[in-house]
Amino acid sequence: MPLLMLKDLPRYECLLEASREFPDLDPSATEVFLHLLRAGDEAFRVVEAHLAQHEITQGGFSVLMALWGQCQREGRELPLSPAALAERTGVTRATMTGLVDTLERDGLVRRAPDREDRRMMTVELTPRGERKLLKLLPDHFRQMAWLMAPLSETERKTFVRLLTKLLRRAGENDGRPAPETAVAAVVAGR
Amino acid sequence: MPLLMLKDLPRYECLLEASREFPDLDPSATEVFLHLLRAGDEAFRVVEAHLAQHEITQGGFSVLMALWGQCQREGRELPLSPAALAERTGVTRATMTGLVDTLERDGLVRRAPDREDRRMMTVELTPRGERKLLKLLPDHFRQMAWLMAPLSETERKTFVRLLTKLLRRAGENDGRPAPETAVAAVVAGR
DNA sequence: CTTTTTTCGTTAGCCGCCTAACTATTCGCC
DNA sequence: GGCGAATAGTTAGGCGGCTAACGAAAAAAG
Incomplete structure (x- = not known):
């Protein structure tokens, strides 16, 4: 899961500014999303590099x-x-x-x-x-x-709780007919 | 960033039990790690699938x-x-x-x-x-x-804060001579 | 001004991941 | 019992990631 956006995460002010041009852009949601992907990728790479030492x-x-x-x-x-x-x-x-x-x-x-x-x-x-x-x-x-x-033990508990919420949400996605938009229909009718 | 471990995340009790056999296993750390990778992967897949609709x-x-x-x-x-x-x-x-x-x-x-x-x-x-x-x-x-x-706005702030902590930690890894263990030396001397 | 070092983009080859299609086998239903 | 449907594993082909090596060009060193 390499990047999905840029390596240097955008500052919140930039997201705020962009949200004026794009009403669909939720700044805080985007910020969390980008940090999540970046952190997941980094954690993955750390362990992957370590496993590579064991071939x-x-x-x-x-x-x-x-x-x-x-x-x-x-x-x-x-x-x-x-x-x-x-x-x-x-x-x-x-x-x-x-x-x-x-x-x-x-x-x-x-x-x-x-x-x-x-x-x-x-x-x-x-x-x-x-x-x-x-x-x-x-x-x-x-x-x-x-x-x-x-991370302290308390932070870890909180972290797992939040991640679990997201996991559940992402799970709802399976079989969902794409978010309220006409794109899916267009593509399907291709 | 597919899996790195199992699709069904282990329950905390199992991690606790395993930590008796493996003193190096930190149950709460492992739990956070696995949830993070899984959540990152799921979020990635959701968006990847969506982008695929746009070819x-x-x-x-x-x-x-x-x-x-x-x-x-x-x-x-x-x-x-x-x-x-x-x-x-x-x-x-x-x-x-x-x-x-x-x-x-x-x-x-x-x-x-x-x-x-x-x-x-x-x-x-x-x-x-x-x-x-x-x-x-x-x-x-x-x-x-x-x-x-x-996630509420408060939860998002917390989430970003925790993710940023991890990001920083993972960044420290670059150029680090692997965690205190003899494995790296063995491999290097191969 | 020459020589060495660095940097750029590309290529080749490996691996992991996917989808789609195929063969072989088993299951389920008449 | 026989025949279509479902399932298991593989194969083929594509993409995206990596490292290692390359030739060309620029920069640095002398």
Whole structure:
């Protein structure tokens, strides 16, 4: 999620001024939005760069976490199907094929055909994958803790509350026929 | 910035429990981090999907905004170099080449050699590009306003304050020799 | 005035993400 | 039992991000 607008966030006065030209521009909403995207991107890059030191990508890490979280909960080594992994990590099945390809090439994960349903595959952590995960997790946790260190416990609670509100709102968007505007209709009728 | 962890955010109790196994895991820090990335991603996807209805990508939009913001401020039509665009939008020059390629192919932007410095190019909005931007901006502004509607003005101020704290913290990361750990040295010595 | 260093834009190649289409298999309904 | 509908995984092709390397041009150093 790189930018969506400019690297240097606009000052509030500029937004206020622009809102005179564009009545639809809500200055405070825009300010929050831009800060949110920028902060999310920065936080993402910090962790991505850190994971890169362990020679693993963000996507690969997500898959390992999904597999490992699974085996933690279920006692031991319940492999998951690519479709289940895609669902849990929020990518398409096609994307998951590529991610598992890479992880399998690196020997962190193993594919095997499902015994009961011959359409399906199972994906599970290899011992090497588990070792790698256990080795990088403490660093990853420290990284998150370092990043959040400037926030007090109270601020963190508030932060999570606000983020949850937004998350819920964004979730309403699924299947929504676009905001009150004729554009969607025009595009659809193309 | 897709996932970095699981789509369904872990409950706080699970984080607490995990922190017993991993002393480095700060439950509240992790919770904020995961919510931030998820919320940023969701907000990004909402707007990206909306821009797609106008047949423009997030990257292309950023470039148009940079060019337009420039001509707004400078009176009229100061073109920018690819390097300046890259700097302002936070991508590499190589990426900017691709973005400008696409925009030029679509006729929204025009390249021309710089008269004074023969290494450089200039990129400027075409009339079509400006029309497109002016047409989609109101929708874009409405989208942001809709997304932030659940937050009161007070909450927005708080939100921006917290996000700014994080932004500053993430900025400290540039050039930092990784958090107190031996991993970086190991990798570097490889 | 030459030589070295820096800067510019581009290219090549990798990865992750998407959609659309395809094959194979299973499910559900007659 | 058989046949259409749904599902699993993959493939193909596109875009956007990155790094590394390049040639051309300008700037700095000598």
